[in-house]
Amino acid sequence: MAADFLLYGSYGYTGRLIVERARAAGLTPLLAGRDAAALAAQGAETGLPYRAFALDDTAALDAALREHRVVLHAAGPFSRTSRPMVDACLRTGAHYLDITGEIAVFEAVAARDAQARAAGVMLMPGAGFDVVPSDCLAAHLKRRLPSATRLQLAFQGIGGISRGTMTTMIENIHQGGAVRRGGRITRVPAAYRSRTVDFGRGPVSVTTIPWGDVSTAYHSTGIPDVEVYTRVGAGARRGMVASRHLGWLLGSGPVQRMMLKRIRGGPPGPTPEQRARGASLLWGQAEDDAGGRAVARMRTPEGYTLTAMTSVEAVRRVLAGDAPAGFQTPSKAYGADWILEFDGVERTDVE
Incomplete structure (x- = not known):
């Protein structure tokens, strides 16, 4: 064949x-x-x-x-x-x-x-989900506000997470966060900033993460300042803040092996039923130096x-x-x- x-x-x-x-x-x-x-x-x-x-x-x-x-x-x-x-x-x-x-x-x-x-x-x-919907949303906002100098993107996944995604997260957990400032990717502490956004279901709190759009949104739009947020629970956010001080430990061989072993013992990812019930919600905002602003939302099928x-x-x-x-x-x-x-x-x- x-x-x-x-x-x-x-x-x-x-x-x-x-x-x-x-x-x-x-x-x-x-x-x-x-x-x-x-x-x-x-x-x-x-x-x-x-x-x-x-x-x-x-x-x-x-x-x-x-x-x-x-x-x-x-x-x-x-x-x-x-x-x-x-x-x-x-x-x-x-x-x-x-x-x-x-x-x-x-x-x-x-x-x-x-x-x-x-x-x-x-x-x-x-x-894939990283970064097709968010990248298209960023380009759409740039089209609506060509003078934009600041871009904020946020997403919320409803469904579950795969072992592969969790493995990547664990292997990078000690590296902190990242945003783009003046066109340059800048390292910042984990959970560097939080804000409130409305994905269409009412205001929710979201927190910065080092997501791929910190890179790609700049290449797509030329907007020099980019931040990406996601919704995380209060406990998860506290863990992200704690990682600022425990990064050396979380990145050590023994701790990495322990966490990765636990991941390998779990399910491979969301079930078909979970994926069918799931969805991904996105939000984006572009701003310029004159006070202009463009905001848009997006809903897509579950991420995987x-x-x-x-x-x-x-x-x-x-x-x-x-x-x-x-x-x-x-x-x-x-x-x-x-x-x-x-x-x-x-x-x-x-x-």
């Missing part, structure tokens, strides 16, 4: 959702990853072709990419896995998509824009469901030839209104 694209990390929680979505869209992924046993089981279950190789096996990786014009990279944490895959895409001329939400990954990939343009390759990290939807559609577009060369954010590649093409997405201008 001929495959349309390479899906690396196909047997992970989100990878499996992407497989389902791709098949429903009439696309055939080549299942790939480093775990041969997991791939064999997934191949037997789905009837799809598969190939096992590690990212440090340059010959096998390049061979797989030379056979496919696009890879959707779903094996995190991307801080460890994105570079070898991007390197291989630049060597072989394959287009790169991933589902990261990690600031450092976005910035590292953005730094390779010139290489990608020279190679005729599109590099678009963040093709949306990730499968947007990443597969991105693959479909690339396969159809819609793949602008260089580093791209979702809104730069496909426009601020791209997110509105997906079922269950609503955007409302508040004022």
Whole structure:
């Protein structure tokens, strides 16, 4: 069976959702990853072709990419896995998509824009919930207020969280927060700032987190000051504040191993029922120095469901030839209104 694209990390929680979505869209992924046993089981279950190789096996990786014009990279944490895959895409001329939400990954990939343009390759990290809806919302607000100099984005997930997402969070828990000031990413304490926003259900308190849009919103809009917030419970916020003083401990090997072991013992992610009942709520505000302001809200399907939807559609577009060369954010590649093409997405201008 001929495959349309390479899906690396196909047997992970989100990878499996992407497989389902791709098949429903009439696309055939080549299942790939480093775990041969997991791939064999997934191949037997789905009837799809598969190939096992590690990212440090340059010959096998390049061979797989030379056979496919696009890879959707779903094996995190991307801080460890994105570079070898991007390197291989630049060597072989394959287009790169991933589902990261990690600031450092976005910035590292953005730094390779010139290489990608020279190679005729599109590099678009963040093709999932991180950061398609929020990036499109940021671009929409910039369109409404072209003079904007400050951008605040916030989101609330209703559903659950996967082991992969929790692993990335734990591995970065000791690094504190991040915002963008004057166009530069600036490290700040965890839970640096809180404020009240209305996602459409009444005012709620949200707290800053080092989310991917701290990187991508600037590349998409040019707005120099960016903050990203999420809703967290009072206990979780206290834990974030405590991490300011305990970062050295939380980042230590023994504590990291203990926390990661607990994560591996939990469920892989939200159940289908939880995802069906879930949703993601977003809010954004752009301001300029003259007192102008634009505010908008968005509601989307649950985050992992949306990730499968947007990443597969991105693959479909690339396969159809819609793949602008260089580093791209979702809104730069496909426009601020791209997110509105997906079922269950609503955007409302508040004022």
